[in-house]
Amino acid sequence: MGKTLELSIPGRYESIKDACVFVIKGAGEAGFKDDDLFHIELACDEACTNVIEHSYGAENKGDIRVAWEYDDLSFTITISDDGLPFQPSDIAVPVIPSDREDLDHLKVGGLGIYFMRKLMDEVSFESGETSGNILVMVKRRPNSSQ
Amino acid sequence: MKFKQRSLSESVWFIVVDGRIDQLSTPELEDTFNKALEAGHIRLVIDLAGVNYINSGGLRSLLTIRRQARARGGDVVMINFTSQLTQLFAVMGFDNVFRILPDQEAALKVLSGD
Numbered sequence: 728m729g730k731t732l733e734l735s736i737p738g739r740y741e742s743i744k745d746a747c748v749f750v751i752k753g754a755g756e757a758g759f760k761d762d763d764l765f766h767i768e769l770a771c772d773e774a775c776t777n778v779i780e781h782s783y784g785a786e787n788k789g790d791i792r793v794a795w796e797y798d799d800l801s802f803t804i805t806i807s808d809d810g811l812p813f814q815p816s817d818i819a820v821p822v823i824p825s826d827r828e829d830l831d832h833l834k835v836g837g838l839g840i841y842f843m844r845k846l847m848d849e850v851s852f853e854s855g856e857t858s859g860n861i862l863v864m865v866k867r868r869p870n871s872s873q
Numbered sequence: 874m875k876f877k878q879r880s881l882s883e884s885v886w887f888i889v890v891d892g893r894i895d896q897l898s899t900p901e902l903e904d905t906f907n908k909a910l911e912a913g914h915i916r917l918v919i920d921l922a923g924v925n926y927i928n929s930g931g932l933r934s935l936l937t938i939r940r941q942a943r944a945r946g947g948d949v950v951m952i953n954f955t956s957q958l959t960q961l962f963a964v965m966g967f968d969n970v971f972r973i974l975p976d977q978e979a980a981l982k983v984l985s986g987d
Contacts, residue, residue: 740896765926765957766964772928776896823966833936833970838929845964 730756731796736775738808739786743775746793750804753795757802758869766846767802767866773839774806774862780839781818782810782860800871801848806862812854815840874898875923876905881977885984886914891923894931902931906938915947918980922953932967939971948972950980 734749736742750771751764759767771793778791794805818837843850849865874892881887886909894902909917917938921927927935939949950972954962962968974980 743896762957762960765961768926769928769961772895776928776930823970825969838933842929842965 731794733792733794735790735792737787738779738783738789738791738810740776740779742791743772746775746791747771749793750795753797754802754866757797759802759866760869763866763869767804770843770846770864771804771806773842774804774864777813777839777862778806778808778810778860782808782813784811797868799868801868802866804847804864806864807860809859811858812856813852813860814854815852874901878909881918881981882985885916885918885981887918887920887977889920889923894924894927894934896928896930899930899934903934903937906934907941910938910941910945910947915942915945916984917942917947917949918977918984919949919951920953920977921951921958922955925955925957927958927961932965936970948984950974950983952976952980 730753732749732753734746736746747768751768754764754767775791775793779786783789789809792807796803818840821838821841823833840850843864847864847866849863851863853861853863874890874894876891877889879887888905888909890902892898906917919935935949935951942949952974953976954973959973962971962973972983974983
């Protein structure tokens with residue numbers, strides 16, 4: 728049995744917490760606990776921050792729509808906006824050196840996307856031709872075999 | 874976000890961070906650390922026992938602080954991670970980027986060059 732809920736927040740940093748609380752409430756219903764809830768909250772935070780910084784380019788430029796749903800296998804977060812089409816391939820991929828003294832070679836562009844990809848099982852982006860983006864993030868439910 | 878600061882030795886400065894590190898609190902975090910560096914405290918021990926949330930912007934700030942401290946001839950070590958933070962840094966591969974130590978004593982040894 729599944730469930731779906733949606734919330735719209737203003738594109739402001741102070742509103743991101745509301746989106747995260749909304750999402751982790753759903754994740755809790757879907758059976759996630761402890762570190763998984765923390766990771767889902769962070770992924771939501773990074774996604775909303777990305778919308779403000781990359782799609783809208785600043786705070787107060789538009790709303791962010793957040794929806795979650797789950798079925799027997801997975802929990803899915805969908806985050807959409809009306810900002811500029813966002814191409815994740817345009818964002819640099821972080822390079823994290825294995826030597827902690829080698830900070831000169833550490834590049835941290837695109838850290839938000841890196842977080843999302845590390846914390847969730849699937850992350851995909853879809854952009855409109857002239858405006859709007861849809862980000863879908865999926866995490867397999869606890870005890871799901873697939 | 875709250876901070877407590879004091880010296881641990883003649884050359885090592887101690888900053889306790891308490892609160893959530895996110896997009897809202899990062900400017901205050903950066904300001905606090907920049908002021909410490911400008912005051913000449915280039916060997917910093919950061920206690921994160923009171924931090925159970927940090928996003929990528931917060932990580933970027935901690936990295937910048939470490940770079941700035943090293944550029945001035947110092948360094949930054951972090952101590953007292955919660956299990957949540959320890960796990961997050963490991964998942965992200967950032968446990969290889971920062972010096973993360975168990976406690977003040979270990980941090981003092983590293984920063985004092987013992």
